[in-house]
Amino acid sequence: MSSPELILVVDDTPANLEVVCETLSDAGYEVATAIDGDRALKRVRAYPPDLILLDVQMPGIDGFETCQRLKADPATASIPIIFMTALSDAESKLKGFALGAVDYITKPFQEIEVLARVKTHLQLRQLTKNLEQRVAEKTADLEAALTQLQQSQIQLINSEKMSVLGNLVAGVAHEINNPLGFLVGNLKPAKDYIKDLFQLIDLYQQELSHPSAKLQEVVEEIDLEYLREDLPKLMDSMEQGVARICTISTSLRTFSRSDCDRPIFFDIHEGIDSTLLILKHRLKANESRPEIKVITDYGDLPKVECFAGQLNQVFMNLLANAIDAVEESNQGRSFAQIEANRNQITVKTQLSEDRVAIRIQDNGIGMTPDVKEKIFDHLFTTKAVGQGTGLGLAIARQIVVQKHSGTLEVNSNLGEGTEFVISISVKDIAVKNFQQTSCVGAAYR
Structure with a gap:
C-alpha cells in the first residue's frame, strides 16, 4: 500500500495552520507545517513534499520570494505550489503564476475548495511523474539498444557483415512504425470523442438547469472547467511526441x-x-x-x-x-x-x-x-x-x-x-570490386 501524499503548509498564523492541517489530515493526507519562509525552505530541502500550500503575506521572506527560491532550485522546482492569500487583486495572482504557482486558495478557507484543488494538483503531479518515468524507461531502453548496436558493430566488422546492422536498424524502425501508426490513427478520433463528450456535457448543463447537490459537488471536485481547458493541451502534447517519434523513425530508416x-x-x-x-x-x-x-x-x-x-x-x-x-x-x-x-x-x-x-x-x-x-x-x-x-x-x-x-x-x-x-x-563511382567486397561499416575508433 502506498504511503499518503505529504503536504507542507506554510503560514505564520496558528489558527490558519490548525484549520488547514485538520482538513487535510481528515482527508488522509500527511501534513507538515512551517511558520515562515526560511523554515519552509529548510524543511523542503530535507523532506521534499508532494505539494506546498504557501501563505503570501509572512514576516521575513514572504510567499512570493519563497516560491521564487523554490522554483530556482532544480531539486524543488517541480513541486506544485498553491498560494493561500486574502489578496484578491489580479496583480497579485498574476505575480504568483509568473513565479510558478499552480493555483490560489482565498482566505477564509472553504474546506471543499481546499480539498478539491489539492486533489487536482496532486493527481496532475502524479500523472506528470508517471509520464516522466515512462519516458525515462523508454529512453533507457533506446540507449541500451543503441549500446548493444555499438557493441555488435565490432563483431560485424570482423566478420564483414555490416549489412546485418543496417537490416537490424531498419527492422527496429519498421517495428516502431506499427504501434506508431496505431497512435497516429487514433489520436485524432480521440480528440473528436473528447470534443463530443464536452458538447454533450454542455447540452446537459443547458437542459439541466437545477443540478442536484451531489452532481454539483462532483463538478467542483473534478474541476470541470480546468479539465475542459487542460485536456486538449495534453492531447496536443501527445501529438507532438508522436511527431517526434515519426521523425526519429524516418531518420533510422535513412541511416540504415x-x-x-x-x-x-x-x-x-x-x-x-x-x-x-x-x-x-x-x-x-x-x-x-x-x-x-x-x-x-x-x-x-x-x-x-x-x-x-x-x-x-x-x-x-x-x-x-x-x-x-x-x-x-x-x-x-x-x-x-x-x-x-x-x-x-x-x-x-x-x-x-x-x-x-x-x-x-x-x-x-x-x-x-x-x-x-x-x-x-x-x-x-x-x-x-x-x-x-x-x-x-x-x-x-x-x-x-x-x-x-x-x-x-x-x-x-x-x-x-x-x-x-x-x-x-557526384556520379560514376568506382564499383569494379563491389561484387567481391562485402559491405563494410565504420566503428568508433
Whole structure:
C-alpha cells in the first residue's frame, strides 16, 4: 500500500495552520507545517513534499520570494505550489503564476475548495511523474539498444557483415512504425470523442438547469472547467511526441539504407541530418557542460551516386569522433569556462565541378603531427583501453577511397581543433570490386 501524499503548509498564523492541517489530515493526507519562509525552505530541502500550500503575506521572506527560491532550485522546482492569500487583486495572482504557482486558495478557507484543488494538483503531479518515468524507461531502453548496436558493430566488422546492422536498424524502425501508426490513427478520433463528450456535457448543463447537490459537488471536485481547458493541451502534447517519434523513425530508416549490392543516388544532407539526430543525445547539455553546438552550412548539392548506408556510417564515425574530441578538451575546465568558449562542430558541404566536399570540423584539442600521421592506420587509437578499437577511421577511409574513389583527409593542429574532409564524385563511382567486397561499416575508433 502506498504511503499518503505529504503536504507542507506554510503560514505564520496558528489558527490558519490548525484549520488547514485538520482538513487535510481528515482527508488522509500527511501534513507538515512551517511558520515562515526560511523554515519552509529548510524543511523542503530535507523532506521534499508532494505539494506546498504557501501563505503570501509572512514576516521575513514572504510567499512570493519563497516560491521564487523554490522554483530556482532544480531539486524543488517541480513541486506544485498553491498560494493561500486574502489578496484578491489580479496583480497579485498574476505575480504568483509568473513565479510558478499552480493555483490560489482565498482566505477564509472553504474546506471543499481546499480539498478539491489539492486533489487536482496532486493527481496532475502524479500523472506528470508517471509520464516522466515512462519516458525515462523508454529512453533507457533506446540507449541500451543503441549500446548493444555499438557493441555488435565490432563483431560485424570482423566478420564483414555490416549489412546485418543496417537490416537490424531498419527492422527496429519498421517495428516502431506499427504501434506508431496505431497512435497516429487514433489520436485524432480521440480528440473528436473528447470534443463530443464536452458538447454533450454542455447540452446537459443547458437542459439541466437545477443540478442536484451531489452532481454539483462532483463538478467542483473534478474541476470541470480546468479539465475542459487542460485536456486538449495534453492531447496536443501527445501529438507532438508522436511527431517526434515519426521523425526519429524516418531518420533510422535513412541511416540504415540497405544498399550493399548497388550504389544509388542519395541526398547527402539527408544522411548527415539523420546521423545528427541519432547522435542528438550526446550533443545535449549535461551536468558538466553546456550543449555542443552544431552548425550546418550546406551548399546546393545534387544527389550523389553512392553506397548510402556505408556513407552514413562514415558520417556517424566522424561526428562521434568530433564529439569525443570536444568532450576531451573539456577536461579540467569548469562549466563556466566551457560556456565562455562553447564546444562546437561545423558541418559544411560544397560542390566544385563534379565533386562534393563534406567538411566536419570541431574546436576540440586537435592532434600532434605524430598522431595525425597515424590516425588512419589499422588498430591505431588515441582512446583508453576498452574505449576504442582502432578500426573506425581506417574503415571510414576504406569506404571513401575504395568504394567511392574519393579522398578522406585530416587537417589538425594541437590546440586548434580538427577537420576531416571527404571528397567524392557526384556520379560514376568506382564499383569494379563491389561484387567481391562485402559491405563494410565504420566503428568508433
